[in-house]
Amino acid sequence: MPQTPTQTEYEAVIGLEIHVQLRTQSKLFCPDSTRFGDEPNVNTCPVCLGYPGALPVLNKKAVEYAVMLGLALNCEIAELSKFDRKHYFYPDLPKAYQISQYNMPVCTNGYMELSTGTRVRINRAHMEEDAGKLVHAGAEGLAGSDYSLVDLNRAGTPLLEIVSEPDIKSAAEAREYMTNMRNIVRYLGVCDGNMEEGSMRCDVNISVRPKGQTEFGTKTEIKNMNSTRAIEQAAEYEIARQVQILESGGSITQASRLWNEATSETMLMRVKEGEADYRYFPEPDLRPLHISREWIEALKRQLPELPEERRARYISELDFSTHDASILVDVKELGDFFDAARPHCPHYKTLVNWLTGEITAYLKTEKKSMADTRLTPNALAELVELQENNTISSTTAKKLLAELLEKGGSPAKIVEERDMAQISDVGELKKMVEDVIANNPKQAQQFRDGKEQVLGFFVGQIMRATQGSANPELVNQLLRELI
Ligand SMILES: [Zn+2]
Numbered sequence: 001m002p003q004t005p006t007q008t009e010y011e012a013v014i015g016l017e018i019h020v021q022l023r024t025q026s027k028l029f030c031p032d033s034t035r036f037g038d039e040p041n042v043n044t045c046p047v048c049l050g051y052p053g054a055l056p057v058l059n060k061k062a063v064e065y066a067v068m069l070g071l072a073l074n075c076e077i078a079e080l081s082k083f084d085r086k087h088y089f090y091p092d093l094p095k096a097y098q099i100s101q102y103n104m105p106v107c108t109n110g111y112m113e114l115s116t117g118t119r120v121r122i123n124r125a126h127m128e129e130d131a132g133k134l135v136h137a138g139a140e141g142l143a144g145s146d147y148s149l150v151d152l153n154r155a156g157t158p159l160l161e162i163v164s165e166p167d168i169k170s171a172a173e174a175r176e177y178m179t180n181m182r183n184i185v186r187y188l189g190v191c192d193g194n195m196e197e198g199s200m201r202c203d204v205n206i207s208v209r210p211k212g213q214t215e216f217g218t219k220t221e222i223k224n225m226n227s228t229r230a231i232e233q234a235a236e237y238e239i240a241r242q243v244q245i246l247e248s249g250g251s252i253t254q255a256s257r258l259w260n261e262a263t264s265e266t267m268l269m270r271v272k273e274g275e276a277d278y279r280y281f282p283e284p285d286l287r288p289l290h291i292s293r294e295w296i297e298a299l300k301r302q303l304p305e306l307p308e309e310r311r312a313r314y315i316s317e318l319d320f321s322t323h324d325a326s327i328l329v330d331v332k333e334l335g336d337f338f339d340a341a342r343p344h345c346p347h348y349k350t351l352v353n354w355l356t357g358e359i360t361a362y363l364k365t366e367k368k369s370m371a372d373t374r375l376t377p378n379a380l381a382e383l384v385e386l387q388e389n390n391t392i393s394s395t396t397a398k399k400l401l402a403e404l405l406e407k408g409g410s411p412a413k414i415v416e417e418r419d420m421a422q423i424s425d426v427g428e429l430k431k432m433v434e435d436v437i438a439n440n441p442k443q444a445q446q447f448r449d450g451k452e453q454v455l456g457f458f459v460g461q462i463m464r465a466t467q468g469s470a471n472p473e474l475v476n477q478l479l480r481e482l483i
Contacts (some may be wrong), residue, residue, distance in 0.1 A: 009211045010246070012239045013219075014174050014204060015166035018181055019159050020191045021130065021199040022065040028129045028158035029056030029099065029286075036197060040135075040151035048129075048156035050094035055285050058083075062158035063106070065190040066127050067291060067299050069160055070107030072184050072306055073122050077296050081106045083127075083283040091150055092132035100128035100161075102280040106289065112164075113308075114176050121165040130157040166205065166216070171235035178202060178228045179330065183307040186332050195226050204235055207252070208242045217242070218252040222266055224259050234259040238266050310335055320352065327356045333370040334360070341377035347388045354380065358398065362405055374408030375401075383411040391415065393422040395468035424471040426478070429462075432470075433478045436461045447483050455479060 027034055030047035046054035070077050084102035105126035112120045132152035136145035162181070168174050182200060185191040192199050207219035222238055225231050242252055257266040305313075307329050314325040314335075328335040334355050342348050363369065383404065387397040392415055400411050400420070415421055423429055436458055437444050447454040455476070462475050 008247070010208045010239075010243045011211050012168075012170060012235070013166045013207045013209065013216055014168035014170075014235060016162075016164045016168065016174060016177060017203045017205070018162045018164075018178070019130075019201040020069065020162065020181075020185055022062050022158040022160055023189070023191050023199075024059055024061045024065065024158055026059060027156035028059050028062050028127070029156055032156065034157050035153075036199075038153055040149070041153060043153045044155070048094075049152060050096075056099065056283075058286060058289065059158060062127065063289065063291065064299060065158075065188075066106050066125065066160050067296060068188050068303060069162075069185065069190055070110065070125055071296075071300055071303060072188055073107070073110035073112060073125065073162070075107035075110030075122060075125060077291060078104060078106055078108065079291055079293065079296075080104070080288055081291075082288040083286045084280045085283050086128075087279045088277075090131065091148070092134050092152070092155070094132075094152065094155065098129060098131065099283055099286070100280075101126035104288075106291070107160075112177060112180060114173055114180070116169075116173055116176075118167060118169060118173055120167045120173075120177055123163045123165050125160050125162040128159050128161060130154050130159050166207075171232045171239065174204060174235045175228050175232035178231050180307065182228070183330060183332065187304055187306055187310075189304075195228070198226075202231060204231060204238075206235060206238045206242070208239055208246065217246075218254050220252065220254065220266075221256045222259050223256055223269065226261075230259060230261060233264060234266060237264065241266065307332075318348065324352050324356050327360060328352070331360075337370055337377055337380070341381045344378055345381035345384050347384050350384045350388060351380065354384065354401065358401055359405070362402075373405045375404045376408070379404050379409070379411055386411055386415060390424060390471060391421050393468055393470070393472060395463070396420050396422060399468075420469060422469045422471045423466055424474055426474065429470060429474055430478055430482070432462055432465060433458075433475065433482050436465075437479075437483055444483055458483075 024034060026032060027043075027048060030045050032043040032045050032048060035043065047056055067077050081101060081104045083099050085097040086100045086102070087097040089096050105124040107125035108123070110122035110125070112122065114120060132150055132155040134142070135149045135151055136142055137148065138144070138146035142148065164177070168177055182193040182195070185200070186193045194200065195202075202225055204222045204225070205219045206222065207217035209215065209217040220238060220242070222234050225234055238257070245252060253271065255271045256269040258269045259266055311325050311329045314320040314328060315322065320328075328338055338348075338351060338355055341351055345351050359370075359375075363373075383397060383400060386392045387394060392400070396415075400414065403409070403414070404411060440458070440461070443454050443457055447458075458479050459472060459475055462470050463472070
């Protein structure tokens with residue numbers, strides 16, 4: 001007799017560890033530059049090279065950035081925290097320990113609300129230094145390479161590691177959490193949020209369990225994702241993989257797995273080491289970190305508008321759709337552009353349409369950012385006004401926008417110089433409409449016989465004759481009167 005298929009429903013339990021590279025000019029404990037892309041090993045000194053006797057000095061700006069990010073994530077900021085040594089051996093770590101924060105991190109007990117209503121609790125955010133980078137010659141990774149070189153430019157760059165509780169319930173929520181985090185660091189200006197270049201990195205911890213069960217299942221950790229989309233795909237894949245193993249009677253091995261973008265699979269990387277192996281102890285070369293209430297309050301007052309505040313403002317005050325608001329929140333420079341243009345433009349809904357429609361499409365195809373274009377907020381506001389008061393047709397507006405993006409300039413001046421204003425002169429248009437009707441008697445008869453769609457043909461003729469500058473509403477009206 002065939003067995004009844006199992007009816008077990010599973011739920012995912014997901015937590016994220018995000019490394020945010022703090023955008024300071026110099027490293028966490030020495031004055032070397034943090035610039036990306038320099039010649040290997042030029043930004044190094046005895047401190048970050050781990051020479052004996054070289055002493056670390058804490059970067060104040062990095063502390064400020066860590067506190068700002070903690071505040072934006074609703075964390076408690078510790079007035080007293082400390083640094084610890086985390087020991088492990090790897091060629092990109094000259095000291096053979098990393099200075100991190102173990103049991104007294106700078107930020108604790110925060111949270112982030114997701115659009116699904118899920119509140120993701122943030123366990124902690126601690127400061128630490130980054131390691132260097134290995135460059136493998138002759139292969140993609142270490143396996144199969146002829147030799148490896150060490151670049152220590154990145155060694156000692158400040159990081160904030162943000163550890164969430166396992167409150168995330170789906171792959172889509174994991175992506176939203178990461179997207180929001182990236183928005184927050186960009187709004188604060190504490191990190192460029194560029195996942196491709198590694199200034200934000202993320203490990204996703206995933207387990208599954210039968211719905212209703214309270215104990216956690218065995219988790220795996222996925223590494224190596226360089227976009228928010230990859231996070232969602234990797235989580236989806238890993239949830240399905242684990243459910244399949246459990247369904248077929250197997251068990252999950254606790255391990256780190258790598259996301260392979262090319263094959264869309266996770267692959268075993270290494271079975272995880274325990275915390276005890278790191279032999280943490282307090283860093284003797286750094287004093288405990290004191291952050292005064294006054295300093296925290298001063299930083300709180302400096303916080304800019306955060307993504308969720310902007311979203312709320314656009315939706316409740318300006319009546320944006322959730323879709324439009326999301327575009328202007330997620331792409332900060334578009335929102336900034338809107339905010340700059342709006343005071344010069346009463347028709348702000350049209351302004352939003354241009355930004356979320358034509359302009360977004362242009363930036364995508366041209367792979368540009370707003371800063372790469374020549375369009376200014378004033379010019380866009382002017383363009384919208386010319387369109388709204390019927391000085392130019394929407395066709396002309398589109399043409400003009402393309403030119404403004406590439407070359408800049410004032411739309412009002414261009415319209416005047418090139419005589420691009422739309423023809424709203426009834427007398428002039430009437431003559432044209434009469435001509436077109438007279439030249440196309442067959443189509444005119446079809447319209448009189450009730451074939452409405454022929455009107456489009458006539459409108460097209462007029463628009464062609466005027467190179468798109470006739471006022472289409474007026475043309476329509478005249479055609480109906482004269483045909
Ligand atoms: Zn250094």
